[in-house]
Amino acid sequence: MLVALVANPRIRRLVKETVGGLPREFWWLWVSTLVNKLGAFVVTFLALYLTTDRGYSASYAGLVASLFGLGSAIAALGAGVLADRIGRRPTLVAAQLGTAVSTAVLGFMDGQVAIAVVAFLVGLCNNATRPPTSAIIADLVPAEDRVRAYSLNYWAINIGFGLSAAVAGLIAVHGYLTLFVLDALTTLVCAVVIFIRVPETRPQEAEPGADRNAAEPRIGLLTVFRDAPFMAVVGLNLLLALVFQQGSTTLAVDMGASGITSTEYGLVIGLNGLLIVVLQIPLTRWMEGRSRTGLLIASCLFAGWGFGLAALAGSSAWLFALSVVVWTVGEILNAPTTMGLVAELAPTHGRGRYQGVYSLSWSLASFLGPAAGGLLLDRSGPGTLWLVCGLCGTAAALGHVALGRRTGGAERVGTDSVTEVAAPAAEAGKAPAPEKSPEKAPAGA
Template identity: 75%
Template structure:
């Protein structure tokens, strides 16, 4: 076979695409397709505050309260859906969450009154975020350990392609009435539920045939898993920083005299770079030290936002800062999801993914409030300086965690092998973790 550098450009692109997408199970691509469809129709959440303030005429304070209730619902469902994912299965949890999201999103379009809207938005957040633990657990169930970072990266890519296109289309659709947005969003979610129900079998491994006195893994076990909860805490720091990109950053740019058109172009750079760079950077990340990737991602995210303090009134400098933290986001997302899958014992993947998702839900609940208070009472320099500090602390935490041996904490969790929980090491190589499929006596139910 000729060397890659000797091939024509089209052949090199074709080979790279084959190496990036090849070897993944058919069920993964159905899940990927459903994710893309869902995000292509994800119109409501990004435009909810605008809908409440412009179309309904409610004050910004009410819009903020509704956003907080959405985050509260997401926080509750993160843990609850994780438990259901392990108890009743991945597919029923995911399908039920999508059906609930479709129903309440459609209902929201017809709801009137502040109390009624707040209640329905809470229910939308409750159902919407319940899909995360099940989706992540399915990927961990059906994709071999060496391919998980690549699979999570491709799924993340689909999310951003769908989000970017839906955000662009939503503005045009809203000119014909917001009700159309609600109904199309509900329809796309309903289609996802149908795809999952028809094309993806239950992937939860059968209960292992072990010793009758073998301890079961409950939520208490997850919260006592020191290494895992340290990773979740470090992720919460970065998630609080990342939340400023969709809230505080817009306000700060407005105060700096940046127009809404310029803001749209600047923030749109985030999605564009993810679409363009996610696959090439994923190929570059393969086989590299996971601790180094997590440290680098934390520094890029923290200091990318930190540099915003120097932007002044320059849209170009704001765009540069967005490019910096977007690279960190690209490095972090698949690497972290691969790590969480490895840290999760097979029969507790839903619980572990749910608690991990809780860090993002809490950030969506707390991040905008904290950023807004700092911006109003202390100033923008304090906001972006705090982001740089959080990124640096997270990077230091990953570095320390990567140097610690994993045997001590691994032994504390039933069903996990010693030595497979360290943060360090190649991102998708090494010994098979305990989260791999169960032995032949208890095969996973996912087929090829």
């Protein structure tokens, strides 16, 4: 049957349209991402390790998680700057080597202070991989293929996380130290793959004697923060990211309080990863040629009111499952679309910084979201929490409506046109508009 599917001309055409036309270097980066997430055991099981294996309190585990998030927030900006200054590949390789070493060390740490400090370093190094990875994709892949490339990369992340979560539970039975060591080893393998197979993609320096200021406009972090259209996108993403954070925190608490068993919770929340693996590619193909602004509006409404549906679930695991299905569709629509937009907004010589600031919105959400959601759940109850999630999704959707009107909102996903959102910043002298086709590094460089 598998042979018949492969031989089917229509299936072969669909596969070619989905994965074809992307640079070889992108696929090495994709493999590295998949391997890295397949071994990403520690982040997923850190709280469980601290409370069950080491016997620390839940409040201490929360403190460690916050320090991990603080490290991630610092890394988002620092790695973005380094990716532009010293290059994408050295920043990514250094971050992966740092993650491998700090993860292995964390497995041997004892004492609350030592564990907290090393967890901060793990968060710092782990999140430092995001800005250079996103910048490499933007450098390698033409504008018309970026949403597809980011979708494929996001697909690899979710395949890896889904499988690692399932396998980690079995490995942990034989000792949590094995999880730390395997996580470190897989990250080390990724660093080697990047070093050998992925070339430096940072735009070339100005030729000797050339007008350096004309060839390479100075782009600092202040330039990024003053880019109003881009920061509007970051702010809207932060609002939506705060909603998504409830999926791994307050949703579990509410389901447990409603009488949902841990087995049922695992099956319900597992739908998120399963649906992303199954639907990411088909939905990405459906998104091609459609209005980016329209997709972002729809994604915000699906995400916000997907969580909002949890207010009606009561003690029904089926209704909670329906809620997960709806907000997962929003996640699938939002992630690659927003990442493609950020890549196009970023000027060529500032992609690392722009991706770093965008990554900062997710880090801040992981730091603030669980605390804000937990406080709202305790003080006002689940109904209010899920209603607020719906309202946040609606506010983000209205924000994209306003942003789309300001910039014309006519850009389409999967075309070779560069979004017009960058134009106001360029006209104001804040940053140059991105080029239509970014420079590509020669193979094997």
